Amino acid sequence: MIIFIFVIQQLILKFNNKTRSNYHKLIDDIRNQILSLDAQFQRTNPYGKMYSIIGKLNTLMNIEIKIQTIWFMEYSSNKTKFITLYPLKGE
DSSP: OHHHHHHHHHHHHHSSGGGGGGHHHHHHHIIIIITTSOOEEEEEETTEEEEEEEEEEEOTTSOEEEEEEEEEEETTTTEEEEEEEEEOOOO
């Protein structure tokens, strides 16, 4: 449990309210570190398909945080949209 709390604290340190103006850093990290990984199909609904990508983000303190990102491929626009990300417990 302590490790999981530490992981959450690392995400907060990197992307907290004080660094909101640096939101582009998180976007760049997702693009560079996560989007190159394989997506896993999760489910479909009337509006599109959901996928997830599990990978690691490096924090400002050079600590890798294992995360899962959720993506939605929308039928009507034929665009893939980022939904959310959350930390996973370490192995």
